[in-house]
Amino acid sequence: MWSYQAPLRDMQFVLEHWLEAPEAWRRNPAFAALDLPLALQVLEEAARFSQGVLAPLNASGDRQGCQWVDGQVSTPQGFAQAYRAYVEGGWPALACAEALGGQGLPQLLDAALQEMLYASNHAWAMYTGIAHGAYLCLKTHGAPWLQERYLPGIISGASLPTMCLTEPQAGSDVGLLRCRAEPQADGSYRLSGSKLFISGGEHDLTANILHLVLARLPDAPEGSRGISLFLVPKRLERGQDNGVRCDGIEHKMGIKGSATCALVFEAAQGWLVGEANRGLAAMFVMMNSARLHVGLQGLGHVEAAWQNARDYAGERQQMRAPLRPAGVAAQAADPIRYHPAMRRVLLELRATSEGLRAIGYWAAHLLDQAEHHPEPRVRHQADQLAQLLTPIIKAFFTEQGFRQASNALQVFGGYGYVAEFAIEQTLRDSRIAMIYEGSNEIQANDLLLRKVLGDGGQGFALLLEQLRDEAGQGAAVAECAGFARPLAELAEALQALVAEVQQWALEDAEYPYRAAGDFLALCGLSLLALAWARAARVSRRLPESDPLRGAKLATAKFFFSYLLPQVEQRMTAVRSARAELAFI
Amino acid sequence: MWSYQAPLRDMQFVLEHWLEAPEAWRRNPAFAALDLPLALQVLEEAARFSQGVLAPLNASGDRQGCQWVDGQVSTPQGFAQAYRAYVEGGWPALACAEALGGQGLPQLLDAALQEMLYASNHAWAMYTGIAHGAYLCLKTHGAPWLQERYLPGIISGASLPTMCLTEPQAGSDVGLLRCRAEPQADGSYRLSGSKLFISGGEHDLTANILHLVLARLPDAPEGSRGISLFLVPKRLERGQDNGVRCDGIEHKMGIKGSATCALVFEAAQGWLVGEANRGLAAMFVMMNSARLHVGLQGLGHVEAAWQNARDYAGERQQMRAPLRPAGVAAQAADPIRYHPAMRRVLLELRATSEGLRAIGYWAAHLLDQAEHHPEPRVRHQADQLAQLLTPIIKAFFTEQGFRQASNALQVFGGYGYVAEFAIEQTLRDSRIAMIYEGSNEIQANDLLLRKVLGDGGQGFALLLEQLRDEAGQGAAVAECAGFARPLAELAEALQALVAEVQQWALEDAEYPYRAAGDFLALCGLSLLALAWARAARVSRRLPESDPLRGAKLATAKFFFSYLLPQVEQRMTAVRSARAELAFI
Known part of the structure; x- marks a missing residue:
């Protein structure tokens, strides 16, 4: 059966030896209170949550999927309860600024948390995955009153955000989008139009949902220079419905527990985030964070694939291998992990999982340096490197997530193709990451x-x-x-x-x-x-x-x-x- | 929406020019009555059946899947009707010997037929796919009375055969199988044991099902030298139930319209095919045919992937391409088929589909030569080459089926991941072919x-x-x-x-x-x-x-x-x- 154990030992190796992160924290006033034991304690807690709460919901969430009835979306059994536990654990606040009520921990630790969430339950983690990007976007580009009103809910987890870019005719080409925003006398806007493929566009995890929506002002130039970003809550301040309707959810190949929604905005009230017609720049703060996250999904899938393939290959016995480890006696059939073709694929799984982990965490560590390092030159170079790594991590990691899930499935033979072992779910879930977020x-x-x-x-x-x-x-x-x-x-x-x-x-x-x-x-x-x-x-x-x-x-x-x-x-x-x- | 048009033009190109098959037929007494126009007529009929009957059932068959209730299996709506049309069309007899009531056409034409069946509806074609191999196995190794009793049903399509190898503990390693056969006084055997992952082990397409079963005689040596092959019908001559019980069907990643059965043999009557303890040799006649078929599944998936990706890439418009074909004016957004990354993948799809077709048909053509060429030296060399090509075709074609289905899915972007466009079904269906039949x-x-x-x-x-x-x-x-x-x-x-x-x-x-x-x-x-x-x-x-x-x-x-x-x-x-x- 599919299972997941957080690879804490390797995570520690990357933090302590590969990155020498404790040394970097010690020299950085922003993280002066952090040391390796504290970091490991955080990761152990995250492991407990991922293994104990999320992983058991992975296969059942896939079987049940989401239900859409008259605009209401029910997530699979246990998802809402798991989200409450996540909020109670304070996880949404992990890498948010202390001044804003966050825990002020580095993005590096958030990356490790995200890897665990995605590895144990990709579909569930779709609801929370965008939150940190939305936090950054609003913190960087939102007006002070807007931050004051909406950031606390994101940091506490009381509200979950979405990223509303895609429309039926506008996917990779956001310049083609048609959603419109009409300015109002009170400084707000009324948004109208349709959005497609919106992850978590509607659900039953939080009372409010904060949509970050790309739309056009009436006088906007054509193409991508005429796009602005708006914050449009599902419910207004006193809980009134704001005219954001969920028109249906997609039936997908995987991540079936994640509600992928078609949304209709019916003169919904919203507020500009950043400057008019500069919406893409504001959105990119969120997008860059999202791309690193998507890469971590790939890493999570590789890790889950590796663990499950390794365990199965140790149990399943078929045929005698041409060689076995020194001291192991021949039996009627050897564990398949002794067969050269299986060793080849298991080593590839391990090399990929542990290799991607080092690189992915490095990128997060660079983001921490880019934001907090005392020296401007180091900040600048870290930012340059992180920018360079982002598309590689998004695309290469997700390609590997799919490839290694397929490799792991092959280790299971016929059992890999049946739902019971859920490795086929890893393959189906992993495939989306090569497509979305660019x-x-x-x-x-x-x-x-x-x-x-x-x-x-x-x-x-x-x-x-x-x-x-x-x-x-x-x-x-x-x-x-x-x-x-x-x-x-x-x-x-x-x-x-x-x-x-x-x-x-x-x-x-x-x-x-x-x-x-x-x-x-x-x-x-x-x-x-x-x-x-x-x-x-x-x-x-x-x-x-x-x-x-x-x-x-x-x-x-x-x-x-x-x-x-x-x-x-x-x-x-x-x-x-x-x-x-x-x-x- | 997913669609399929049989690539008759390219099939003709391969037959006429790449293989120069009409010339080979002309010089071969076994095919003296065959010429290109007749061959093309057969393929056109096959195309009509695949496009008109099977392709429309592909997505619905995936949605509905098979149902198992108390040992009875219902195939998806329309599957049984399609099978009746297949039988009425005489397709099961296509490449069977004229002396036995077959049409005596070359395996080359059967390969083209199979490609179309698999491309238009892999799940449906799982029921018929093993029939020709079973025909060959019985014709080569069956006792005359056994042939007389059971071959006509296979050739007419009144009965469908299965291949029963796998047991829970014996997958790649058939030597570990435990199913037992007890000899009876009348020369028959009583088979007892469990078989797993049996495609078409139970269904509602035919009244009788002919199981070809690997089992052990009481005095058989251990391992693969102690395995014998038996024919075990679902129903005996007067329609009596023979004690073959379907214990359940698998819930799989794909080919959901194909019933993958767990079978229990409860002292079921059967007859030896070939020699005692030489069951693998007899089974390999069937297996080699099955491996070519599985390769053709890969080809079918590549072809379906290519067609659907090409059509979508011609319709979908996103962004301006850096170059467009001479004479095409710039628009707000170009069809994505002009974008270099899409051209790259479309050309790979085309090159793979048409390239594999030539190779796959060549292998079938070699089998025809190996069986029917007047010169022994040509027969021998054709056989040698076909033997060499078989594992390459099985593995490389199916690897490509999966890879190109994934490439095609990527062309669809987010639409590729939702069930509506069914390209994700092609990906799911294609994956099994890398696993089964070796x-x-x-x-x-x-x-x-x-x-x-x-x-x-x-x-x-x-x-x-x-x-x-x-x-x-x-x-x-x-x-x-x-x-x-x-x-x-x-x-x-x-x-x-x-x-x-x-x-x-x-x-x-x-x-x-x-x-x-x-x-x-x-x-x-x-x-x-x-x-x-x-x-x-x-x-x-x-x-x-x-x-x-x-x-x-x-x-x-x-x-x-x-x-x-x-x-x-x-x-x-x-x-x-x-x-x-x-x-x-």
Whole structure:
């Protein structure tokens, strides 16, 4: 049966050794009160909630799905109760500013929390997943009175926000949206129009829902320069209905416990967030947070896939393996984890899960540095790197979530295809993450066109510096030289490739669009290489008696032998994309 | 909305030009009565049935699923009626011997029929898909009286067969099966035991169901050398119930209209097929046919994915593309098929669908030659090649079915994830094919260990000859030299690699197991390269006014620029597999 145990041991490894986060907290006044024991205590609590409350609702929530009756949405049994426990635990406030009533903990810890929520119950975590982004958006762009009225509810969890972008004709292209906002004499606006695919657009978890809605003012220019952002509550201050109607929910391939709503705004009252016609800029504060979250969904799926495949492969016995570990006697049939094809896939699952974790937490750690580091130069560089990592994390992690869920399903054989074992649910749930919050194709364009070519390769140079720095440190550790050399070579190859890409993009404006997907995958693999080179190196600090020490080295060896060669193929593909691509 | 049109034009292209099948039929007494117009007429009829009867039941069958009540199984609405139309159309008899009441048409035409059935309704075609294999198995190994009694029902479609291998503890490892067969005084046997995951184990399409069951005789040796094959009908000659009880059906990720049954045999009467304890050999006649069929399921899914993605990408308008075809004016937003990332994926869908079709039909054509060619040497070589192709087709085609279904889903964006468009059904349905009839990992071992290393590379040399021959012919055609050269180089590289692999396998007995998956993928890509080099060359025979002529060349160019480079990565991976693979 499907199960989930939060990987606290590896989370600690990433915090303590891979990131050396406690050292960074100690030197940062914003986190001076935080140390490793406190952080681990928070994570243990989060693990208890995820394992004990959310994971048991994962399969039942999928079976029951959401119900829509006359505009009212019921979430699956137990979802509302779990949400109350989440609020009582204070989890919505985790990474919110202390001055506003939050706990002031770093986004790094929030990332670990989110990984656990998504891994244990993706559908449930869809309701809470957008809250931190909405908090940031409102905190950055909302008028003081609007913050005063609505931020406390988000921080306490009394209200849940939504992100209302998509309309039937406007998906990736928000410039096509038609929802209208009419200014009123009192400074508010009346919003009218339809929104589609709104996660948590209606539900029974909170009394109020705060919709952040993109719409057009009457005199707005066409396209994406004529879009403004509004806060439109489901209920007004005295609880009156505000004319936001849920027209139905989608029947989806997965995340069936998450209500994906069609909403109709019928002259609903709302207030401008940020400047008129600058709605996309305001929304992007939220979107960037959402993209990191979506990447963490991918990580959560990989972790859940890895755990369940590993456990099943240890129990299921089929055929004799060509080799078994030293000292293990032959039986009629071996556990399938001894078979080479299964070892191959289990090691890939482990390498991906632990590798993505290091990278995903690093991005969150960079966001903390970008916001709170005392030195402006460090803040600026951390922000640049985080911006660069965001599309990679969104697209590469979610691609891996789906791929590794499929790999894990294969380990289960026929049992993987039946609902009983719920690994097929992991596969179905994982697939959406490649699509929403900017499809993976949009992320690839964002990465190559804006983040790499757009700044003349400055941000990318910071990434290469990280690879080189790690290669330099690894070269000095005997057991890690085999990883340091290829990592250094990779950095050189990437630099040369980007120089070529810059040149080809000048000669052929369409070229980078053709190469973008492979370039993003190449960057994702390169980040995994960095993750494993560093993991191997810092694992040398663990006591020899710690099994994680040997496991990290073995997994790093696997990554460099079996997965890193994919880098070459992606480099070739980036070069091959110079060839014409016919119109169909 | 999901739709399916049989790709008759491309089927004709493969038959007429890629395979030059009419020429082969003309020279073969077994098919002397067959010519291209007759073949196309058969395919047109099959297309009418698939498009008109099966495709409309695809989404509804998925929604309704099968119902199990007290051992009785109801298939979705319309399934039984469709089956009656299938029987009335004479389709079960298509490729059965004329002497036995069949139509005596080649397996090549049956392959095209099967592709259409699977593409239009995979779940429905699960009921009929095993029939031809059962026919072959019984015809080859059944006692004359058994053939006389049961073959006519299979050929007419009055009865449907099943293949009963799996038991809860015995999946990939049939040697672990426990089902028992007790010999009776009258020469029959009484079978007792449980079988799991039996497709069509119970249903309401036919009055009788003929179970082909693997079981053990009382004195049988342990493992796979102690397994015998039995025919066990659901009902005996006068309609009596034979003690085969359906204990339940699985709730699955996909192919929900196909009843996947748990069966219990309660001293059910059966008869030996083939020799005692040689059941696997007899079953393999059926299994090999089933594996080609499963490959055709993959092809069917790729084709359905391609069609639906292409149509949607032509309708949906989002954002301006960096380039549009000459003469097309800019609009507020372009059809997404102009966007480079979408062109990339649409071309991959097209290249994969048409490429797999050529290869899959070639395998069926080889089976026809192996059975009916007048010259023994040609028969032998065709058989060798077909044996070699079978695991590649099973595994590579089904991997592609899943991959391309996911690619197509991505084209639909958010609409791809909702049930309404049913492309998510294609993804769910396609996933099973990587598991059943021998998991793709089993196929990979079969290919490398048995089919390539097992015969010292003889069969593989035949495949290389095909690549070289095509490269030689292509070199003489101006527009095709750009494909001929890399194909010739590929053949050399494959030969060198196999020589290395042979050596490494001698030095390290586990090595080929570690390399098998990548080796199979490499072979699949190499077959696609052969498919596209030949398609480009023979498309030069089409009139210049035929749009297929230009499309074939453009798709071949795409394949050789964008997809062939994956060959390098797989070669590297086969070499990398010399590295140790840790036990987890």
